[in-house]
Amino acid sequence: MTQWKPVIGLEVHVQLATHSKIFSGSSTAYGAAPNTQASAIDLGLPGVLPVINARAVDMAVLFGLAINATLARRSVFARKNYFYPDLPKGYQISQYELPIVNHGRLLLPRPDGSHKQVRILRAHLEEDAGKSVHDLFPGSSGIDLNRAGTPLLEVVTEPDLESAAEAVQYMRMLHTLVKFIGICDGNMQEGSFRCDANVSVRRIDDTVLGTRTETKNLNSFRFVERAIQYEIARQIEILESGGKIVQETRLYDPDRDETRPMRSKEDAHDYRYFPDPDLLPLLLSEEEIIAAQAILPELPQQREIRYRTEFGLAPDDAAILASEREIAEYFECVTRLTNLPKQAANWITGEVFARLNRDEAAFAPSKVTAESLAALIARVADATISTTMAKQVFDAMWQGEGEPDAIISNRGLRQVTDHREIEALVDAVIAESPEQVAQFRAGKDKVFGYFVGSVMKRSRGKANPQQVNDLILARLRAP
Amino acid sequence: MLEAAEVKAIAKLARIQMEPAELPAMVEQLAGILALIEQMNAIDTTDVEPLAHPLELPARRRADVVTERDERTAYQTNAPETREGYFLVPRVIE
Numbered sequence: 001m002t003q004w005k006p007v008i009g010l011e012v013h014v015q016l017a018t019h020s021k022i023f024s025g026s027s028t029a030y031g032a033a034p035n036t037q038a039s040a041i042d043l044g045l046p047g048v049l050p051v052i053n054a055r056a057v058d059m060a061v062l063f064g065l066a067i068n069a070t071l072a073r074r075s076v077f078a079r080k081n082y083f084y085p086d087l088p089k090g091y092q093i094s095q096y097e098l099p100i101v102n103h104g105r106l107l108l109p110r111p112d113g114s115h116k117q118v119r120i121l122r123a124h125l126e127e128d129a130g131k132s133v134h135d136l137f138p139g140s141s142g143i144d145l146n147r148a149g150t151p152l153l154e155v156v157t158e159p160d161l162e163s164a165a166e167a168v169q170y171m172r173m174l175h176t177l178v179k180f181i182g183i184c185d186g187n188m189q190e191g192s193f194r195c196d197a198n199v200s201v202r203r204i205d206d207t208v209l210g211t212r213t214e215t216k217n218l219n220s221f222r223f224v225e226r227a228i229q230y231e232i233a234r235q236i237e238i239l240e241s242g243g244k245i246v247q248e249t250r251l252y253d254p255d256r257d258e259t260r261p262m263r264s265k266e267d268a269h270d271y272r273y274f275p276d277p278d279l280l281p282l283l284l285s286e287e288e289i290i291a292a293q294a295i296l297p298e299l300p301q302q303r304e305i306r307y308r309t310e311f312g313l314a315p316d317d318a319a320i321l322a323s324e325r326e327i328a329e330y331f332e333c334v335t336r337l338t339n340l341p342k343q344a345a346n347w348i349t350g351e352v353f354a355r356l357n358r359d360e361a362a363f364a365p366s367k368v369t370a371e372s373l374a375a376l377i378a379r380v381a382d383a384t385i386s387t388t389m390a391k392q393v394f395d396a397m398w399q400g401e402g403e404p405d406a407i408i409s410n411r412g413l414r415q416v417t418d419h420r421e422i423e424a425l426v427d428a429v430i431a432e433s434p435e436q437v438a439q440f441r442a443g444k445d446k447v448f449g450y451f452v453g454s455v456m457k458r459s460r461g462k463a464n465p466q467q468v469n470d471l472i473l474a475r476l477r478a479p
Numbered sequence: 480m481l482e483a484a485e486v487k488a489i490a491k492l493a494r495i496q497m498e499p500a501e502l503p504a505m506v507e508q509l510a511g512i513l514a515l516i517e518q519m520n521a522i523d524t525t526d527v528e529p530l531a532h533p534l535e536l537p538a539r540r541r542a543d544v545v546t547e548r549d550e551r552t553a554y555q556t557n558a559p560e561t562r563e564g565y566f567l568v569p570r571v572i573e
Contacts, residue, residue, distance in 0.1 A: 018543045025546030034564035035555070039547040043554060055543035076531040083494050085568040098531070132571060142565030270492055275531040283537035 003204035004239075006232045007212075008161035008197060010224075012174055014153045014184045015128070015192040016059045022127050022151035023050030023093065030190050038130075038145035044089035049278055052077075052125075056151040057282065059183035060100045060125055061292045063153060066181050066299060067120055069104030071289055077125075077279040080271045085143050086130035094154075096273040099124035100282065101153075106177070107301070108169050118170050119158040125282075126152050147191075153183070159198065159209070164228035168221050171195060173301075180300050180325050194219045199231040201239065210235070211245040215252050215259050227252035231259055303328055311341035317349050330365045337374035340381060347373060351394050368397045376404040386465055389413045416463045422455075425463060426471045429454045440476050448472070481510045 021028055024041035041048045064071045078096035101123035107115040130145035155174065161167045175193055178184040185192050200212035215231055218224045230252070235245050250259040298306075300322045307318035321331045327348070334344040352373075356363060376397065380390045385408055396407045408414060416422060429451060430437060440447045451472045456463055486506050490497045497505065551564060560567040 020543050020545045020547075025541070025544065027545045027547070035551045035566065036549040036564070037547075038551070038554070040550075040554070045554075051541045052538050053543050054540035057540060081492075085566075085571055133565065134570065134572065136565070137562060137567060139570055140560070140562075140567040141569070141571045142562070143568055144565055270488075272492065277532065279532075280534060280536050280538040281531050 004201045004232075004236050005204050006162060006164075006228075007159045007200045007202060007209055008163075008167050008228060009157050009159035009212075010155075010161065010167055010171060011157075011196040011198070012155045012171065013128075013194050013196075014063075014155060014174075014178050016056050016151040016153055016183055017185050017192075018053055018055045018059070018151050020053060021149035022053050022056050022125065024149055026149060028150050030187075032146055034142070034144035035146060038148060042088070042145055042149040050093060050276075052279065052282060053151060056125060057100070057284075058288075058292065059151075060123065060153055061284065061289060062181050062296060063123060063155075063178065063183055064101035064104060065289075065293055065296050066177060067101075067104030067106060067123075069120065069123070070102045071284055072098055072100050072102060073284050074098065075100040075124075075282045075284075077276045077282070078273045079276045080126075080273055082271060084129070084132075085141060086132045086145070086148070088130070088145060088148065092127060092129060093276055093279070094126035094273075095124035098281075100284075106170060106173055108166065108173060109301075116160075116166070118160045121156045121158050123153050123155045126154055128152050159200075159212075164225045164232065167197065167228055168225045171221060171224055176300050176323050180323075181297065182325070188219050188221075191219060195224055197224060197228050197231070199228055199235070200245070201232060201235045210239075211247050213245065213248055213250050213259075215250045216262065218252055223252055223254055226254070226257055227259055230257065234259070297325060300328070307331075307341075307345075311335065311345070313341065313345050317345045320349060321345060324363065326365055327363050330363075330370050333370035334374045334377065337371065338377045338381070340377055343377050343381070344373070347377060347394075351391065355398055368394070372397055372403055379404055379408065383415060383417050383464055384408065385413055385415050388461070388465075389415060414462070416459055417467065419467065422459070422463050422467050422471055425455050425458045426451075426468065426475055429458065430472075430475055437476065448476075451476070481506055481513060 016022075018028060020026060021039075021042060024039045026039045026042055027037045029037065041050060061071060063069075075095055076098040077093050079091040080094045080096070081091045083090055099122045102121075104120040104123070106118045106120065108118060109115055128147050128150040130143055130148040133142040133144065136142050157170070161170060175186050178193070179186040188194070195218045197215045197218060198212045199215065200210035202208065202210045213231060213235070215227045218227055231250070238245060246261075249262045251262045252259050303322035304318045307313045307322055308315060311318075313321070320327075322328050331344055331348055334348070335341045338344060352363075352368070355361075373394075376390055376393060379385050379393075380387055385393065389408075392411070393404050393407050393413065396402075396411070397404060401407055433451070433454070436447045436450055440451075452465070452468055455468045455472065456465070459468075483502055483506050486502060486509055487497070489509075490505075555561045555566070558566050
């Protein structure tokens, strides 16, 4: 049987998180009533001129630096010509021969610790089209141009990806990165991050690439994986039965879990690109690139490595804490204040995340500030309270009851650490329990829990558990 | 040599309706334009920078500020058909 090798390249449309559109002053806010955010420029009315949004340019520059790309000191906007009702001008303003970002890369970590390099051929600035609604008006399509002119950065890889899983890994990493550097909200339901997949297969010993298909508008990680898997299997089946792959644009149907040809794009391949005479070349100065370099944050991948090596965190904890900028900065702040990175990591990945999940809320550092969490961790570290008490205190902090020290004193949660006081409790329990003492000494270790439980009960939960343990053990083992 | 079929394809891409009777004249005229371009192609441009725009100026950038208001009602007075805020077009099925 022939061995087949999939060859995959992705084009990801990253919606840039600007307030206004790429060439007009219309709002880009999601969810407005149809066509209320479509200006004369977005509608392509005669006599209007596009002017580039400075922030969209800044974001493209930041992205280019984050993927170690070459930034074009001069890039050019071009018209991509095709007719569709949601493209009012009859062309999309994009970049073609001279895009702003060229030849970058992402490094995908492999399980063995090595990395696979995915080359990013280019990333270009362009405007989004509008939205067509086909199921609202019988016999007609409704056109909403609120999205027309929304800034996109289209990120195009070389065909370096070799499986559906690898494609998803790349896409997830890109998703984390663009959110981390603050250029995209990453909201896939709202279409802020969507993907076209170019897929072909070739025989394992063949050097020539096979004919590829392009599957469009994949807006979830799962759909990307399923669509690519389907496409690989479909192409292998055709080739093995002696058929030929047709180069075409396809759509993924999640309900049927299959891809099928997109009829409307059949003769749209000739886009007749030419430089847009309405827009002058976009020039980048050395100064602005240096300035962007200065504001580029330490990236998730570097942070993750640092959390493992410098702080000794487990790989999973390091990855999750480094995945979002607010969380990473929160974690680092708590760590800086306590000098206890592992405890900080445990509190955030445990208590904080559990409550966020429960409340179905997004992370917000203001709920319990880094300073407050650090103060709480310090009270556990100096044995003022036990971990169990600390969780009660944290609950109260989460409810907005204030700072840990105040909560500890208001609730009388101060832990008993006085050696003599605990000793007295231990001695009392042991004196009352000759039977259990005999059992323990006869080798029944389980009885130990009874002693700890009784002592803690007598102290109304306030005795320091470690001291209780140590003392009981010492007493029971004493001859 | 430019074929009639190519001219038909170009007309279709540009959404220009052309009667069969108009085709021969269009082929001849377009062939003439292409011949002129061929003539320009023959010039040695090795040392010439590609020109994207005749003005030697950089693009001006605007601040990322929302400056437009909702003027849907005004803009839609021009549209042949609208409903519930949408522009209506003959159904395009995907």
